[in-house]
Amino acid sequence: MPMDEPQHRLTVVGGGVMGSSIAALALGHGVPVTLVDLTEDVLRVTRENVDRQLRHAQLLGALPEGCAPAELVTTTSPAAAAEATAVIEAVVEFSGTKAKVLAEFAALTGPGVPLITNTSGIPVDELAEAVPHPEDLVGTHFMNPPFLIKAVEVIRGPRTGERTLARVGSLLTALGRTAIEVRDAPGFVTSRLLHPMINDAARVVEAGTATVEAVDELMRKCLGHPTGPLATADLIGIDNLVDSLNILFERTQDPGCRPCELLLEKVRSGDLGRKSGRGFYDYGKASM
Amino acid sequence: MTEQTTAETGVPTPAEIESHLLEFLEARTKSAVSPDLDLFASGLVSSMFAMELVVLLEQRYGVAVVGGDLKLDNFRTVQRITELVLRLRDA
Ligand SMILES: NC(=O)c1ccc[n+]([C@@H]2O[C@H](COP(=O)([O-])OP(=O)(O)OC[C@H]3O[C@@H](n4cnc5c(N)ncnc54)[C@H](O)[C@@H]3O)[C@@H](O)[C@H]2O)c1
Numbered sequence: 034m035p036m037d038e039p040q041h042r043l044t045v046v047g048g049g050v051m052g053s054s055i056a057a058l059a060l061g062h063g064v065p066v067t068l069v070d071l072t073e074d075v076l077r078v079t080r081e082n083v084d085r086q087l088r089h090a091q092l093l094g095a096l097p098e099g100c101a102p103a104e105l106v107t108t109t110s111p112a113a114a115a116e117a118t119a120v121i122e123a124v125v126e127f128s129g130t131k132a133k134v135l136a137e138f139a140a141l142t143g144p145g146v147p148l149i150t151n152t153s154g155i156p157v158d159e160l161a162e163a164v165p166h167p168e169d170l171v172g173t174h175f176m177n178p179p180f181l182i183k184a185v186e187v188i189r190g191p192r193t194g195e196r197t198l199a200r201v202g203s204l205l206t207a208l209g210r211t212a213i214e215v216r217d218a219p220g221f222v223t224s225r226l227l228h229p230m231i232n233d234a235a236r237v238v239e240a241g242t243a244t245v246e247a248v249d250e251l252m253r254k255c256l257g258h259p260t261g262p263l264a265t266a267d268l269i270g271i272d273n274l275v276d277s278l279n280i281l282f283e284r285t286q287d288p289g290c291r292p293c294e295l296l297l298e299k300v301r302s303g304d305l306g307r308k309s310g311r312g313f314y315d316y317g318k319a320s321m
Numbered sequence: 322m323t324e325q326t327t328a329e330t331g332v333p334t335p336a337e338i339e340s341h342l343l344e345f346l347e348a349r350t351k352s353a354v355s356p357d358l359d360l361f362a363s364g365l366v367s368s369m370f371a372m373e374l375v376v377l378l379e380q381r382y383g384v385a386v387v388g389g390d391l392k393l394d395n396f397r398t399v400q401r402i403t404e405l406v407l408r409l410r411d412a
Contacts, residue, residue, distance in 0.1 A: 085372060088386075092391045093393060094393065178369070246351075317373075
């Protein structure tokens with residue numbers, strides 16, 4: 034990396050679907066990552082997933098050529114985040130958990146280091162209550178898989194500072210992503226549009242109007258959706274989809290955002306999508 | 322490569338590898354697949370699926386797909402995947 038470009042060192046909190054894939058994106062672009070999760074058991078799976086996603090990105094030619102992957106450190110100890118130039122939290126979609134994690138990492142990194150939430154839909158300003166310097170907090174909405182999706186929705190909360198936005202912009206440039214900035218609202222733009230649409234797609238199946246395959250095929254072949262909404266649900270993780278719909282429903286009262294029974298049933302039976310091996314489709318074995 | 326069969330050597334023959342791959346793909350896509358069909362251009366499988374093929378080869382044939390071999394072009398058709406397995410296995 035040329036000397037005049039900033040050296041990034043990322044801490045990612047939460048090594049699930051998004052944490053592991055954001056880590057893979059960063060490593061593949063030469064940015065070192067410290068990944069923090071709750072247990073060594075989770076971290077073991079996370080390391081395997083990061084490795085597989087790095088190889089997947091390479092397979093698809095999605096990484097810059099000649100850039101050696103940077104070093105990954107995994108740990109259960111948040112203290113390792115003290116050296117970070119930015120922290121991205123990708124823990125479960127619950128306000129309380131996120132607030133606690135953000136407060137904890139804000140205390141470790143000190144003022145001026147961007148605290149980035151990868152929430153699907155919790156307004157950034159709600160989470161800003163939890164941190165000592167709300168100007169450091171910003172939202173990025175990386176989507177799965179981040180190495181294939183070139184753009185990132187960046188959420189400017191009413192208290193997000195210009196310096197924080199500039200630093201996040203520089204980080205995203207280093208990761209080869211284009212930032213699209215939007216204002217704060219429940220679900221921002223993408224989740225506000227996508228999540229109720231997926232919910233409706235599940236309702237169509239629930240009503241017996243069409244099969245899962247037919248819904249996705251119509252959306253792909255007639256309406257240009259690259260994946261199909263139900264295959265997308267499997268990619269997101271149906272547990273996270275339901276949590277995100279609940280966040281939206283609680284804050285908008287839009288009945289279209291109330292998770293439908295078919296989605297709830299899949300969560301109850303553990304059919305969470307790719308991450309559990311089965312959701313709307315069967316994947317044989319769990320993968321992210 | 323000599324024309325031995327699995328029964329003699331315990332090692333799958335090229336024809337066996339090819340037919341197993343076709344079987345796997347047909348089961349997963351619920352469509353007919355021929356050895357020279359372009360899996361990606363035909364829209365039969367997505368790029369998300371490509372890594373599942375890599376994992377399948379590694380688990381079933383004990384090969385490691387790494388470095389320069391990790392490119393989509395090696396996975397475009399069942400014929401090419403079979404060639405890759407044979408090359409890596411004989412390396
Ligand atoms: N899945 C998607 O496609 C997607 C897309 C965009 C945004 N998001 C958002 O990204 C975030 C993460 O989603 P996910 O799908 O990766 O969830 P996930 O359930 O796969 O992973 C969450 C991880 O967070 C860990 N965790 C929980 N509490 C923690 C704590 N206190 N400290 C450290 N780690 C903790 C869990 O152990 C788990 O590994 C959520 O806010 C989600 O809404 C998800």
